Amino acid sequence: MRFAVVRSSAPGCEPNCPEWISAEGTIEAGTPALFRRLLNTLGGRQLPIVVNSPGGNVDAALQLGRMIRKNRLDIAVGITEFSGCSPGMKNCQDNDGKGQPYFGTADESGAMCNSACPLMFAGGVRRVVGEWAYLGVHQIxxxxxxxxxxxxxxxxxxxxxxxxxxxxxxxxxxxxxxxxYEMSKAVEKRLSAYLKEMGVEQGVLDVMKATPASDIRLIEPDDMLEMKLVTSLGSLDLLTEKSMCPRRPMPANCREVPSNTKPAEVANIEAAPSPTAPAPAPGPRIQDQEMRFVVVRGSNPLCNPDCPEWISAEGTIAAGSAGELRQLLDMLGGRRLPVVVNSPGGDVQAALAAGRLIRERGLDVAVARTDFLDCDPGKAGCEPTEGLYSGLTIDAGARCDAACAVMIAGGIRRFVGADAHFLVHSIGMEEKVRAYLDEMAIGSGFFVAMQSAQYAKHSELSQGELREFGFTTGPQSVDALTGATICKSSPKPDNCRVLPAANAEAEAPAKL
Incomplete structure (x- = not known):
């Protein structure tokens, strides 16, 4: 397997373009060492992996998967088509002065991840296999x-x-x-433990065991989603499309390169590496941190001493997210705090469970970011004061993608401000999602809008479309739930509270 860092050559993306790691070829015993060497050249940058591989060495694939997960990298099945210089060319100078040795585009058509490759693939934080790519397994x-x-x-x-x-x-x-051509009990036990470690269902192992080594069983997209082998139904455009870089916050794999920049020194790894330690994993981004729930109190001076409080829900919806939300709500007793969500999507079944929990507890929801006043809960040493974090809610740059929409649908009142981004695409499990949206009294047009972007690019819905589909309950933004003056209205909202004393004991812990 050959690794190379590639910058998008799509017309119109410069000077701010997405970059990724191209991983192509057979997985061999020495491949993990080559990958480690490449990671050490990136200085902690988190670039998604675009893989095209027929498989190879199982032990090496397991090592690669664990390295990918440790460094919190996303992965997609695709082929990198190089423009100008390619890794196999010697003394190529076509890309000199462009800030990157290799340029190209990523395409899913005909790409494959077979045999041992899905074990490597399972290590990705976000994992996507497009409609025209193939992922297959068989006996070891x-x-x-x-x-x-x-x-x-x-x-x-x-x-x-x-x-x-x-x-x-x-x-x-x-x-x-x-x-x-049949895996031993010891190998089966080891693979089972690995898949569990990566959050992938054991159904993948069952399909492997049931497929002769002389054959390849291609797994269908919906089955991959059910097995949690992919985290959403989408294409590699989610990770490499040129239009992603203007988003705020900017994805971690986008980089602005001024003209006439000196080329990067290391971008292609094929030779045997020297033994060096892997780079330390950088802090999580919203794209790859699991959804975190914290209770926040408004910090605007205009509201004191009676200020609104809310639940900030930021990050990727993971398998345990609904359980964590339930735990926090139980700690809050009967208080009904609105949920302010900023999420790229995630686990569909967990989103369904979270949405039903929100409806069961009678909570309002809005798409927005929480700007924390003193420190971000994700940072070490950042502890709440009296059980609460302080902050403000902001529409600008907030997002709700893919499965996030399912979670939002559970709200009693649902608001998406003009500056927030609401994007949808097909997330699979059509019958379950359709029934859920009917249960939540969301218009059928919303489901059609989701399906129209099947396996491909996200489709951004406007405020008007969301109201037309019956998804939002009004034109308001998050300020209707968390604004500084809402506590002066009558009747006073449930999420307003006067703190009893400066050093009073908090009613509920704020972080899970």
Whole structure:
């Protein structure tokens, strides 16, 4: 397998373009060392991986998957088509002065991730396989090699007994080999533990065991989603499309390169590496941190002493997110705080569960970011004061993508401000999602809008479209739930509270 850092050559993206790691070829025993070497050149940058591989060494694939997860990288199945110089070309100067040795575009058509490759793929934080890409599995083939060894042993007879003085290997000859095409119990146990570690269902292992080594079982997109092998139904455009870089916050794999910039020194890894330690994993971004729930109190001086409070929900919806939200709500007792969501999407089943929980508790929701006053809860040493964080809510730059819409649909009142971004695409599990939206009294047009962007680019919905579909309950923004003056209205909203004293004991912990 060859690794290279690639910058998008799509027309019109410069000077701010997405970059990714192209990973193409067979996974071999030395591949993890090559990948580690490449990561060490990136200085902590988190670039998604675009992989195209027929498979290869199982142990190496497991190592790669763990390295990908440790460094919190996203992954997609795709082929990188290079423009100008490519990694196999010697002394190519076409890209000199452009700030990057390799440029190209990523395409899913005909791309594959087969055999051992899905084990590597499982390590991604976000994992996508487009409609025109292939992911397949089969039984593991184990090769046993026989060797004929000849030893020379020197001994002497002492008191009638043989005493060995030395034994030396004289020759080693190949005595043939044989293969087995069914995984042993030990291998099955190891793969099962790995998939569980990566949050992937055991159904993947069942399909592997049921498919002969001479065949490949291509897994359908909906099945991949059910098995949690992919985190959403989308294409690699989600990670490499040129239009992603103007978003705020800007994705981590976008980089602005001024003209006439000196080329990057290391972008292609093929040679054997020197042993160096892997780069430390950088802090999480909203794209890859699991959804975090904290209770926040408005910090605007206009509201004191009676200020609004809300639940900030930021990050990717993970399998345990609904459980964490339930735990926090139970700690709050009967208080009904609105939920302010900023999320790129995530686990569909968890989003369904979170949405139903929000409806069950009678909570309002809005799409917005929480700007924390003193410190961000994600940083070490940042603790709430009296059980509460302080902050303000902001529409600008907030987003609700993919499965996030399912979670938002559970709100009693649902607001998406003019400066927030609301994007949808098909997320699979059509029957479950359709039934859920009907249950939440969302118009059928919303489901149609989701399906119209199947497996491809996100479709951004306007405020007018959201109201037309019955998704939002009004034109208001998050300020209707968290604004500084709402506590002066009558009747007073449920989420307003006068703190009893400066050092009063908090009613509920604020972080899960």
């Amino acid at each position: 083939t184990t090769t046993y090699r026989r060797e004929k060894l000849l030893y020379r042993t020197t001994y002497k007879i002492v008191n009638g007994k043989k005493k060995v003085l030395s034994t030396k290997l004289v020759s080693r000859k190949n005595a043939g080999s044989y293969k087995t």
